[in-house]
Amino acid sequence: MLVTTKKLLVVAREKKYAVPAMNVNNLEAIKAIISAAEKMRSPVIIQTSEGAIEYAGIEYLAAMIRVAAKGKIPVAMHLDHGKKLEYVRMALANGYTSVMFDGSALSEKDNLRITKQVVKMAHAKGASVEAEIGAIAGIEDFVSVEEKDAHLTNPEQAAQFAKETGCDSLAVAIGTAHGAYKFKGKTHLDIDRLKRIAKLVKLPIVLHGASGVMEDVKAIAEHHGAKLGSARGVLDQDIVAAIKQGVAKINIDTDLRLAFTAGMREAVDDLPTVIDPRKLLEPSTLLMREVAMRKMKLFGSAGRVK
Ligand code: G3H
Ligand code: 13P
Ligand code: ZN
Numbered sequence: 001m002l003v004t005t006k007k008l009l010v011v012a013r014e015k016k017y018a019v020p021a022m023n024v025n026n027l028e029a030i031k032a033i034i035s036a037a038e039k040m041r042s043p044v045i046i047q048t049s050e051g052a053i054e055y056a057g058i059e060y061l062a063a064m065i066r067v068a069a070k071g072k073i074p075v076a077m078h079l080d081h082g083k084k085l086e087y088v089r090m091a092l093a094n095g096y097t098s099v100m101f102d103g104s105a106l107s108e109k110d111n112l113r114i115t116k117q118v119v120k121m122a123h124a125k126g127a128s129v130e131a132e133i134g135a136i137a138g139i140e141d142f143v144s145v146e147e148k149d150a151h152l153t154n155p156e157q158a159a160q161f162a163k164e165t166g167c168d169s170l171a172v173a174i175g176t177a178h179g180a181y182k183f184k185g186k187t188h189l190d191i192d193r194l195k196r197i198a199k200l201v202k203l204p205i206v207l208h209g210a211s212g213v214m215e216d217v218k219a220i221a222e223h224h225g226a227k228l229g230s231a232r233g234v235l236d237q238d239i240v241a242a243i244k245q246g247v248a249k250i251n252i253d254t255d256l257r258l259a260f261t262a263g264m265r266e267a268v269d270d271l272p273t274v275i276d277p278r279k280l281l282e283p284s285t286l287l288m289r290e291v292a293m294r295k296m297k298l299f300g301s302a303g304r305v306k
Contacts (some may be wrong), residue, residue, distance in 0.1 A: 001122035002069040004127035005076035005098035006168045010017055011301035017300030018207070021045035022292060023253035028285045029260065034068040036074070036292035040302040045098075045249065047078040050087050062094040073305055078130075080251065088118055092125045100130040100171065106260050108157075112148075115165040116155060123166075130249070133161045136208045148175075152193060159200035162176045169204040169249060172197055174242075176209035180231035180254050188214030189238045191245060198246035207247045209256035217262050219269050224265035226271060237300055244302060250299055255291050261285040 012019050022033050024046055037044040046065050053061065062077065069075035079099040080089035088099050101118040103111030115131045122129045132151030153172040162170050173192040174197075176182065200206060213233030222228055239250065263284030267274075274280055298300040 001074060002066065002095075003071070003074040004126070004128065005045060005078055008045065008076055009169055011298050012043075012301070013204040013246055015142070016243060017304065018083075018243045018248050018250045019043050019045055019301055020074075020292070020295050020299055021047050021078060021206075021251045022256060022295075023047055023049060023052065023251070024061070024065075025055050028281055029256065029288060030064050030068050031283045032260075032288035033256075033292050034071070034073065036296060037073045037075070037305075038071060038287045039289075040296040041069075041073075041305040042224060042296040043074040043076075043304060044296075044301075045076045047076050047080040047251070049080045049253075050083065051271060052080075053087060053090070058090050058094050059157045062096070066095070069086065073288045082118075085114070085118070085278050087204070088121065088208070090277075092122060092127055096127060096249040098128040098130060100132070102132050102171075103134045103279070104135045104173075108161075112161065112164060115161075115167060120305075129165075130171055130206055131161065131165055131167035132167045132173075132208075133158050136171065136173045137177055138302055152190060153197055155193065155196040155200050158197050162201050162203055164205075167203070169206050170201055171206040171208055173180065174207075176207060177233055178209045180211070180213055180258065181266070182209060182211075182234065183232050187232060187235050187238070189234065189242065191238070191241050194242060194247070199200075201246075204248035205246045206249040206251065207239075207242055208251045209305035210242075210250045211252055212236060212239070213258065214255060214291065214294075217258050217287065220287070221262035221265060223260060224262065224269045226262070227266060228231070239259045239298055252295055255295070256288050259287040259291040260284045264286040 081102040135151040267280045
């Protein structure tokens with residue numbers, strides 16, 4: 001059933017597990033994720049970025065997610081990284097149960113002002129809002145460690161921001177980055193900073209850039225021609241530590257993309273006589289489903305649907 005994102009997340013923080021928030025762009029991904037959630041008895045957030053909406057069209061995406069939500073599994077429908085108000089409006093008009101406003105590239109003053117505006121718009125429709133404070137950056141975005149640290153979330157500032165905006169959940173920067181190349185040197189999350197944030201911010205905390213770049217999936221992709229070099233993700237033990245400290249929503253896109261394209265490469269290599277795209281896409285969907293199930297176990301959301 002389609003449920004409010006807020007309730008899913010408040011319960012998750014209280015019970016110390018995290019709801020997987022998985023990015024989708026097409027039918028196969030939606031089917032893979034819902035099938036994983038059914039198998040694992042896990043609640044799930046299905047989210048679409050502005051890019052996904054550009055690619056597939058919001059009406060197709062919203063309609064497909066609604067169909068996925070028809071069963072017993074609690075499903076929330078979320079706009080990921082809404083940067084333009086136009087997308088926030090579109091998501092709310094299409095019945096999304098929550099939106100993220102990503103004002104991380106704005107000045108603090110503008111982030112605060114626009115987030116407040118988004119909260120008003122969303123709450124009027126019964127939807128909730130994820131805000132972001134700090135910058136979840138890529139490894140190339142900052143030159144030095146000092147510069148990177150300066151962009152991590154400041155606990156006191158986060159508490160003030162959450163209070164002033166009235167947002168329902170908060171995305172924080174504690175050292176993760178989007179994409180497959182997250183760390184140049186040692187893999188490291190600032191769990192101590194997260195602890196300090198979670199002490200002051202009682203809202204569900206959101207972890208972006210949380211993919212692990214799973215070795216076995218990477219190996220399948222590379223065996224079939226992918227060149228992924230030094231791609232490296234967040235360690236499972238750091239994910240577990242983050243959940244313990246109050247992270248209640250974890251965003252995964254890269255690991256699902258990696259699985260999907262590894263399956264595609266494998267199918268193209270192994271099935272040279274097949275021209276039916278449904279058959280060629282089957283390994284992709286299955287591998288994506290497998291990865292989604294592994295995340296649900298790791299996040300402790302498996303078995304939460306009775
Ligand atoms: O955080 C960003 C997500 O991975 C979505 O990526 O904008 O390429 O759809 P995208
Ligand atoms: P990954 O790139 O680590 O999967 O992060 C996805 C994300 O944060 C989507 O908002
Ligand atoms: Zn993100």
